[in-house]
Amino acid sequence: MSQEKKVSEAIKYRRSVRIFDAQKPIDTHTVKKCLELAALAPNSSNMQLWEFYHITSKDVIDKIAPYCFNQNAAKTAQQLVVFVVRKDLWKQRAKANLQYMDTVFGKNNPKAEQSSREKVARNYYGKIIPFAYAEFLGILGFLKYLMILIIGLFKPIYREVRKSDMRIVAHKTCGLAAENFMISMAAKGYDTCPMEGSDTWRVKNLLGLPFSSEINMIVSCGIRTEKGVYGERFRIPFEEVYKEV
Numbered sequence: 547m548s549q550e551k552k553v554s555e556a557i558k559y560r561r562s563v564r565i566f567d568a569q570k571p572i573d574t575h576t577v578k579k580c581l582e583l584a585a586l587a588p589n590s591s592n593m594q595l596w597e598f599y600h601i602t603s604k605d606v607i608d609k610i611a612p613y614c615f616n617q618n619a620a621k622t623a624q625q626l627v628v629f630v631v632r633k634d635l636w637k638q639r640a641k642a643n644l645q646y647m648d649t650v651f652g653k654n655n656p657k658a659e660q661s662s663r664e665k666v667a668r669n670y671y672g673k674i675i676p677f678a679y680a681e682f683l684g685i686l687g688f689l690k691y692l693m694i695l696i697i698g699l700f701k702p703i704y705r706e707v708r709k710s711d712m713r714i715v716a717h718k719t720c721g722l723a724a725e726n727f728m729i730s731m732a733a734k735g736y737d738t739c740p741m742e743g744s745d746t747w748r749v750k751n752l753l754g755l756p757f758s759s760e761i762n763m764i765v766s767c768g769i770r771t772e773k774g775v776y777g778e779r780f781r782i783p784f785e786e787v788y789k790e791v
């Protein structure tokens with residue numbers, strides 16, 4: 547394999563590729579390494595509410611392609627990665643963070659001996675995260691929102707606490723992992739296409755995922771054919787979207 551591209555080169559090389567070369571397989575281990583880099587993405591509260599389903603079996607790809615409406619990017623993919631949002635795992639992830647605190651600060655530190663950093667961290671995962679993530683049919687979220695509307699009249703406050711807000715938080719984070727992955731793949735000379743066009747319920751069912759999980763995107767992988775990139779890259783003039791304040 548050729549030398550790894552620099553970040554800026556990889557970003558420029560990455561295109562959404564819709565037709566992959568059937569004669570050019572990609573190395574599963576390399577794709578897995580790129581997923582390890584995906585897991586290093588910045589993520590909200592370090593809750594890591596994501597899972598990556600790396601599909602290498604041609605049989606499974608053939609089953610998923612119709613659920614992606616037989617898009618070329620899915621039909622011709624050598625491999626697929628399904629990026630899954632697991633907001634439902636928030637308790638486990640908060641617990642994992644608290645357990646990590648034990649390794650950093652020591653277990654069963656008496657409150658009086660805790661440093662202010664430790665107190666803040668333990669309070670964050672022990673109280674603030676449950677406050678933000680705990681839900682009951684959207685009702686709790688709405689009550690939290692009302693409370694915040696009132697407090698927010700008097701001081702700056704974090705406002706995104708409704709069920710729908712937390713979904714956005716989790717999807718944002720998962721999207722960052724997907725981008726890390728696609729850039730890492732590009733650095734290796736591998737191609738990808740992110741797809742939100744899929745029947746997410748059917749895909750979840752096929753992967754045996756719980757109903758409460760959500761598909762963030764499916765990224766098809768392979769090596770581009772000459773016609774695999776549909777035209778020049780189009781972007782709105784940068785000065786139209788760049789605002790210096």
Ligand SMILES: Cc1cc2nc3c(=O)[nH]c(=O)nc-3n(C[C@H](O)[C@H](O)[C@H](O)COP(=O)(O)O)c2cc1C
Nearest residue numbers: 560561562564617619739740741742743744763779
């Ligand atoms: C969240 C997301 C969902 C997308 N869904 C699809 C899709 O279902 N099918 C597809 O062909 N391209 C899809 N794309 C690719 C975009 O169309 C593409 O990124 C955009 O046109 C810019 O082109 P470029 O990626 O080559 O720079 C998606 C991209 C993103 C980020």
